[in-house]
Amino acid sequence: MHNFEIKPITKDTNILIVGLGVIGGGYARALSRQGYRVRCITKNQADIDYALGLGMIESGTTEVDPALIGDADLVVFALYPHVFLEWIRAHQSLFKPGALITDVTGVKGSVVNAVQGMLREDVEFIAAHPMAGRERSGVEYSDDSVFQGANFIVTPTERNTPAAIAVARQLGEILGFARISELTPQKHDEMIAFLSQLTHCIAVTLMTCSNKPSLEEYTGDSFRDLTRIAKINDEMWSELFLLNRDELLREMDSFIAEFGRFRYMLAMNDREGMRETMRASTARRAMFDKPKADADGTPNP
């Protein structure tokens, strides 16, 4: 544990977002609208101009600007995982002593381990995963309304201080997430392998396992629902899959085993077995219904 003090976010906190894409842009929108001070570093000047035009940021640059970085109390990295790691490796000397670093990466174990392992002693990294959709990329598709009703997961390790964890939770609240929780990086990755990565593998497979022509003419809503996420950012998701490979392989195998069990019942005309499985499915799915929001927007658990 370090001996510097991490302070809660206030209107005087200098927030720096590195990577102004669909998620970084959503953070910028939500924070600026509420009067927080947001600056950014990102690759394309056009994205900075767009964000400035909408008042999403106070200022921005495409350069690794030492003054900007040295001034930041809270730095949010919204980059592809390998770009994030390279950035830390190359530029961490520029952080202000006592700065707090956070991220939005969809896989935690390997990333948190790598960053915390190489980070300066006088800077703290607290990882977080905003679980909000991102089928499209680019700041122009950023939209902080997707945070409402969504989960924000903080993944602390034994290297994190209670103060840093509290700031990460506070950030999730400011951004408008409905549920803020904590998981170990390992538990997070197990969960994400099943709930998010496996479902993306299934959607992609549904799109590529059949090349029958004209199917789209007969498609109903259920097929569209199952394949909405089959439009996929191949660069990002292949990286996330490989960073969580062993967990995802385990989930794929358990899916295949259960799917094979159902196939066997069908092949054997085991109607009662299929019905029992369907009833278990129906009962379990009811637990996953979205909590209804109250009239004032408070989720109703």
Next chain:
Amino acid sequence: MHNFEIKPITKDTNILIVGLGVIGGGYARALSRQGYRVRCITKNQADIDYALGLGMIESGTTEVDPALIGDADLVVFALYPHVFLEWIRAHQSLFKPGALITDVTGVKGSVVNAVQGMLREDVEFIAAHPMAGRERSGVEYSDDSVFQGANFIVTPTERNTPAAIAVARQLGEILGFARISELTPQKHDEMIAFLSQLTHCIAVTLMTCSNKPSLEEYTGDSFRDLTRIAKINDEMWSELFLLNRDELLREMDSFIAEFGRFRYMLAMNDREGMRETMRASTARRAMFDKPKADADGTPNP
């Protein structure tokens, strides 16, 4: 080919719906609202009272009423497949000579074959499949607005007359379906095995392959989308699966093979292979986007 005349639906056509559930109820709502004459036979008096109260039907009975059946020009069967077949077997003597029979069954090959094989010579059966969602059952959940934007598939055989096919298409139009098309029963069943039955098997498997606790606390929209149809009517779907068993087994096998191919690429760290598959998925999925409706509601192909 028979030698009686099938006439287009008019406001004088006596329409009889057998089975006033979620689909039969949707038919009744759409037809009655437009001034067509709808009567019904269904199991529960409460459903008849409900439908009468809303003006969905002119009259109804829980009995196999010879006068009502003998008076009907067009009979729509909205029953479970085996109940439909039993009904025809037991009561077809009551049909008016020259009557047209249709259905809403989700599997065609075996059903069409059986009904056309046993039906009286002076009555014609033209099969149709309204591809509209039905996660819940019961007339109180019927809603003909789900027909808008949906597909209506007529599945004629060589035993059908052009006049009967035209009436089936006309019925789909009156009901408000966006796209009306014709497929052979065999092509229909191949298509439905992939687009609808396989997706239901996947959704059920996703719900039953993991019993990790507390997953629902972290669930995002993509998992909810993929498992919406995992709340499933086990009685109906197990029957539909078994009636289309061979086609469905074929689709399950091709899904498993492709899923296994993706799994192998992941296990081998074949990032480029995964990316190529994801790009193919993205490109193919774009073909399945829902046609945007024009301002006047006309689908824009």
